Each structure stands twice: as structure tokens, then as C-alpha cells.
Amino acid sequence: MCGIVGYTGSRQALPLVLEGLRRLEYRGYDSAGIAVLDGAGGLKIAKKAGVLANLDGHLGSGSLALAGRAGIGHTRWATHGGPTDRNAHPHTGGSGKVAVVHNGIIENFAALRADLESAGTRMRSDTDTEVVAHLLAAAYRDGPTAGDLPACMAAVCRKLEGAFTLVAAHADVPSVLVAARRNSPLVVGVGEGEMFVASDVSAFIAHTRDAIELGQDQLVVITPDSAEITSFAAAEPDFKRFRVDWDVAAAEKGGFSTFMEKEIFEQPVAVERTLLGHFDGSGVVLDEQRLGVRELRTVDKVYVVACGTAYHSGLVAKYAIEHWTRLPVEVELASEFRYRDPVLGRDTLVVAISQSGETADTLEAVRYARRQRARVLAVCNTNGSQIPRESDAVLYTRAGPEVGVAATKTFLAQVTANYLVGLALAQARGTKSRGEVAWEYAALSRMPEAVAATLTVMGPVRDLARELAHSPAVLFLGRHVGYPVALEGALKLKELAYMHAEGFAAGELKHGPIALIENGLPVVVTMPSPKSRPILHSKMLSNIREIQARGARTIVVAEEFDDTVAPFADYLIELPRVPALFQPLVAAIPMQIIAAEIARSRGYDIDKPRNLAKSVTVE
Numbered sequence: 001m002c003g004i005v006g007y008t009g010s011r012q013a014l015p016l017v018l019e020g021l022r023r024l025e026y027r028g029y030d031s032a033g034i035a036v037l038d039g040a041g042g043l044k045i046a047k048k049a050g051v052l053a054n055l056d057g058h059l060g061s062g063s064l065a066l067a068g069r070a071g072i073g074h075t076r077w078a079t080h081g082g083p084t085d086r087n088a089h090p091h092t093g094g095s096g097k098v099a100v101v102h103n104g105i106i107e108n109f110a111a112l113r114a115d116l117e118s119a120g121t122r123m124r125s126d127t128d129t130e131v132v133a134h135l136l137a138a139a140y141r142d143g144p145t146a147g148d149l150p151a152c153m154a155a156v157c158r159k160l161e162g163a164f165t166l167v168a169a170h171a172d173v174p175s176v177l178v179a180a181r182r183n184s185p186l187v188v189g190v191g192e193g194e195m196f197v198a199s200d201v202s203a204f205i206a207h208t209r210d211a212i213e214l215g216q217d218q219l220v221v222i223t224p225d226s227a228e229i230t231s232f233a234a235a236e237p238d239f240k241r242f243r244v245d246w247d248v249a250a251a252e253k254g255g256f257s258t259f260m261e262k263e264i265f266e267q268p269v270a271v272e273r274t275l276l277g278h279f280d281g282s283g284v285v286l287d288e289q290r291l292g293v294r295e296l297r298t299v300d301k302v303y304v305v306a307c308g309t310a311y312h313s314g315l316v317a318k319y320a321i322e323h324w325t326r327l328p329v330e331v332e333l334a335s336e337f338r339y340r341d342p343v344l345g346r347d348t349l350v351v352a353i354s355q356s357g358e359t360a361d362t363l364e365a366v367r368y369a370r371r372q373r374a375r376v377l378a379v380c381n382t383n384g385s386q387i388p389r390e391s392d393a394v395l396y397t398r399a400g401p402e403v404g405v406a407a408t409k410t411f412l413a414q415v416t417a418n419y420l421v422g423l424a425l426a427q428a429r430g431t432k433s434r435g436e437v438a439w440e441y442a443a444l445s446r447m448p449e450a451v452a453a454t455l456t457v458m459g460p461v462r463d464l465a466r467e468l469a470h471s472p473a474v475l476f477l478g479r480h481v482g483y484p485v486a487l488e489g490a491l492k493l494k495e496l497a498y499m500h501a502e503g504f505a506a507g508e509l510k511h512g513p514i515a516l517i518e519n520g521l522p523v524v525v526t527m528p529s530p531k532s533r534p535i536l537h538s539k540m541l542s543n544i545r546e547i548q549a550r551g552a553r554t555i556v557v558a559e560e561f562d563d564t565v566a567p568f569a570d571y572l573i574e575l576p577r578v579p580a581l582f583q584p585l586v587a588a589i590p591m592q593i594i595a596a597e598i599a600r601s602r603g604y605d606i607d608k609p610r611n612l613a614k615s616v617t618v619e
């Protein structure tokens with residue numbers, strides 16, 4: 001997690017690095033720090049625990065002291081060592097001439113640290129990163145490649161185990177930055193007479209859209225006019241040049257007070273763009289689909305692996321894929337998948353869903369699946385990230401950058417992409433005729449409209465949410481595709497409002513959780529459609545009666561014109577009527593609004609919930 005950025009060019013580095021950090025702050029906000037090379041053999045550092053604003057405040061009018069045309073910066077999600085000033089990056093080595101920022105975990109740091117300490121090095125922090133700074137300083141001072149920063153960095157990287165993106169600056173080479181990566185992301189931004197390195201393109205998108213994404217075990221040396229990529233392991237460098245297809249406006253708040261709010265309102269477009277170009281008049285087509293129709297036809301089992309919100313989108317996929325293809329689908333938490341010996345083979349399709357494309361648990365699940373010879377299809381929002389790179393095929397969700405830490409528009413985009421996977425499989429296997437696939441796709445194409453219509457009726461839901469802000473807990477119930485919606489509603493509330501929340505399959509309530517119901521407890525119930533799911537609908541009405549009889553305050557999310565439900569709803573939220581399988585695309589929206597609004601009423605920062613980071617690159 002952690003965000004890192006580096007700049008070298010003709011402009012002052014400090015404001016550009018700080019701007020980059022502001023855009024990367026979603027990756028972690030336990031501390032922030034910056035190092036600037038002053039061009040005269042000096043290296044100046046400022047760092048502060050807490051959010052980036054603390055560093056800004058700390059710099060205050062003293063920012064002139066950090067003048068220089070090359071610099072590196074870091075925004076931290078703490079792993080080794082608490083979120084303190086002393087553990088904030090950059091870390092320095094040797095006599096303070098070399099500074100390093102790091103994203104990831106150096107797994108063998110304890111042994112390396114012990115070696116350094118027994119050789120007399122005094123550690124100044126509790127981090128794994130500081131070890132790298134000392135190793136680099138020592139190699140530069142008197143190793144076999146002394147005085148050659150890239151060669152020293154390569155030698156140090158070869159000693160490291162785990163996941164890392166590193167950027168190093170040395171006072172002796174003031175316009176040069178050296179960066180390296182393994183299992184963590186790193187992109188280069190190629191400007192006019194200036195270069196950037198960063199964890200993701202949003203850090204430099206205001207200055208250049210030309211980028212290079214580094215492959216595994218690669219190292220880049222940037223100067224204002226060049227970016228030279230080599231490999232620090234045996235492999236050939238395999239980098240990828242690309243042009244970012246969104247602009248700085250997409251990474252700004254665009255008039256909304258928070259990124260999350262803006263992203264909630266971008267959902268109709270996220271769904272529309274995810275569908276775009278995936279139907280060619282005769283059938284569903286998937287991009288970068290390196291799995292042919294023949295391979296899809298032989299699939300005999302589908303596993304979906306993902307974490308958190310992406311996992312919930314996978315639960316929705318199960319209902320659609322099983323219904324359309326008659327294939328068995330298992331949905332697994334990526335963190336559990338490879339530890340329980342799942343039965344996989346050449347004809348197993350593993351669908352790995354990840355917004356960031358860098359979630360360590362999902363990445364390891366992908367690697368495990370490929371080792372077992374299964375075929376892996378990634379559903380991902382981040383172009384060229386590690387999970388799609390290591391998969392057999394990829395279907396990109398085109399939701400655009402999501403900065404709010406809680407996933408919103410990417411959830412809807414994932415659900416949409418999963419439907420496309422289901423339809424492509426059904427088409428290849430012939431379980432749905434071309435006409436049926438075309439019909440489903442047409443219905444899906446109308447969903448952006450339904451999502452937009454849902455957003456227009458959320459005003460009263462906000463008022464309701466403010467009333468719920470003082471409840472001790474909220475429960476969420478659903479059946480069928482409403483069950484993952486309930487889980488997602490509870491997750492959003494936990495992560496944003498720090499409130500106890502649970503999602504249940506409504507039928508399961510009577511097997512235990514109903515004991516939780518007490519007078520006034522809010523329970524949010526997603527109703528199945530009375531027309532297309534009449535049996536489930538009537539069972540759900542019974543469930544509502546059961547909880548109402550025990551004092552629950554029922555908040556019912558139902559399809560418009562569902563007259564049967566009103567008598568049982570203490571509060572009714574009406575949604576546009578949509579095909580039953582597609583209901584999560586509209587029903588998730590009130591869940592997002594309720595969580596965001598309760599969190600706001602409780603005075604929390606909804607873009608940066610405590611203890612969380614956007615990309616979870618540790619297992």
C-alpha cells in the first residue's frame with residue numbers, strides 16, 4: 001500500500017512531489033515525507049506522522065529550505081513500526097547522503113537488520129525500509145560497484161525478499177533517481193525535459209499522460225531527459241509504454257466535497273463504459289481475451305477469487321453465471337483459497353476480481369491457480385497492473401480512477417463485468433442462444449439509466465441515514481442477489497462509520513442471528529422483485545414480519561410499485577424495476593449512501609477511513 005513518487009527535471013521538485021502525494025494519499029495516510037536533492041551535494045528531508053496536511057503544516061514557510069530540482073516522496077500505510085515521525089519515510093543510510101522510500105514488505109528484513117547491527121550500524125527506525133537505505137549507502141561507499149547508484153540498487157534488490165517498490169536518491173548524483181520493483185507497482189511518467197516515477201499514474205497525470213509500466217524485478221534510472229530500464233534479476237526487461245486515457249479532471253473532486261461522493265455519482269458512466277464495445281451485433285466480445293471460444297467451451301467449473309467488495313461482486317456473479325451457463329461456480333475469499341487445497345485443473349476457469357490489480361491475496365491466488373494449470377481471467381480496473389499481467393486473460397472494468405478508499409463505482413463496474421463473463425461463457429457453451437445473449441446484453445445496456453434514476457431519489461435516504469447515526473448497530477438482510485448486497489451494505493458501514501454491522505441471508509436469520517433483534521434496531525432489507533421472484537418475495541415478507549414483531553425498525557429497499565411491502569416498512573426506499581439478476585446494480589446505491597451519510601454525521605473522513613488503504617499489497 002503506501003504511495004511513492006519521484007521527480008527530476010527543470011522545475012522545483014517540492015510542489016510537484018507534494019501534489020503527487022496528495023493524489024496518492026488514498027494508498028495510506030499514516031505519515032508523509034519528502035526528500036529533495038538541492039543540486040549542491042545536499043539532501044534535505046521533511047517528514048511527519050499523520051495525514052499529508054500535517055507535513056504541509058510542518059513545512060509551512062520553511063519550504064524554501066527544500067529547494068531543488070529532484071525529489072522523492074512517500075505517503076505511508078504502516079506495516080513495520082508504528083505511524084510515528086521516526087518511522088515515516090524517506091529513510092536515510094550511511095552519513096545521510098542516500099534517501100529511500102518504499103512500498104511493500106521486505107520479508108527477510110530481520111536477518112538483514114541483524115547483520116547490519118552486528119556490523120555496527122545504528123538503526124533510527126523500526127521499519128524494514130531503513131535496512132535498504134543502509135545497504136544501499138554501504139554498497140555505494142565501498143562495495144564492488146561503489147559510486148554506481150543503479151548497480152548498487154540492483155545488487156541490494158537481489159538480496160531482498162518480499163514485495164517492494166523502492167525509489168532512491170543520492171546527494172552525489174543530484175538529478176538522478178533510481179527506482180526498482182518486485183510484486184508492487186511502479187510507473188514512469190515521461191514529460192518534456194522531466195521524468196516522474198510513482199505508484200500510479202494519478203501522481204503525475206496533471207503533467208504527462210505518457211507512461212511506462214515496469215515489469216517484475218525491474219529497475220529504472222531516470223534523469224530529466226531519459227528513463228533507462230534494466231532487470232535486476234535474470235529475466236529480460238519486459239516493460240510496457242502506454243498513454244493514460246483519462247485526464248486530471250477524473251482524479252479531482254469535480255465540485256463534490258469528497259471523492260467517494262463524486263465516485264457514487266459516476267456510477268452510471270462506470271457501468272456504461274464497462275459495457276462499451278463488448279457486443280459486436282452478434283455476440284458478447286471480451287477485450288484482451290486471450291482465452292478463445294474453444295477454451296471457454298471446455299470449462300467445467302468456475303472459481304471466483306477476490307477480497308472485500310470485489311468478493312461481494314463475485315457472489316453476485318455466482319447467481320448469474322450458474323443461471324446462464326449451468327456451470328458450478330464457487331466464490332472464494334482470495335486469502336483462503338490457496339491454503340485449502342482446492343480442486344483445480346486445466347478446465348477450471350478462475351475469475352480473479354480486483355479493482356487495483358495489486359491485492360496481494362488475490363495475486364497469490366492467481367499464481368496458485370496457474371501453478372495448478374487452471375486458466376485465469378482477471379477482472380480489473382487498473383490497466384497493466386500485476387494481476388492482469390499474470391493472468392491468461394483480462395476484462396477491464398472501465399470505472400476510471402477510484403480515489404475514495406471505500407469501493408463504490410468499481411463495485412458496480414465489477415458486477416457489470418462479471419455479467420459479461422457469464423454471458424460470454426453461456427454463448428461459448430451454447431447454454432444461451434445468440435438471441436438470448438443479445439436480449440440480456442440489451443437489458444444490461446439499459447442499466448446505466450436505472451443507476452442514474454436511483455441516484456436521483458437518494459435525498460430522503462440521506463435524511464434517514466442521519467437519523468441512524470446514533471444506532472449502536474445496523475443489520476442488513478437479503479436473499480438471492482440481495483444477499484451479497486446485504487454483505488456489501490454491512491461492509492460499507494463498518495469501514496466508513498466504524499459501526500457494528502452484519503449482513504445476513506434472510507433465511508438464515510432464524511438459525512441464530514434473530515437473537516440480535518431488539519427494540520429499535522435498524523434492519524435494512526433488500527426485497528426481491530414481486531413479479532420475477534414471487535416465492536422469494538413472499539418469504540422475505542415473512543422475514544420482515546418476524547423481525548418487526550421483535551421490535552426491529554425496518555428499512556425496506558424495494559422495487560417501485562411493490563404495494564405489498566409498504567405496511568411492513570417503517571421506512572421504504574423505492575428503486576427502479578430492473579431484471580432480477582441485475583438488481584445489485586441499483587440496490588447497492590442506498591447502501592453506499594447510508595454508510596457515507598452516517599459516517600459524515602459521525603464526523604469521519606469518508607475518503608480516508610481509519611486503518612485502511614486502497615490497495616492491500618500485504619497478505
Ligand code: F6R
Pocket residue numbers: 307308309310311353354355356357358359362405406407408491495614615616
Ligand atoms: C471495500 C474495499 C475493499 C476492496 C478489497 C479488494 O470498500 O474497497 O474491501 O474491495 O480490498 O481490493 P481490490 O479490488 O483492489 O483487489
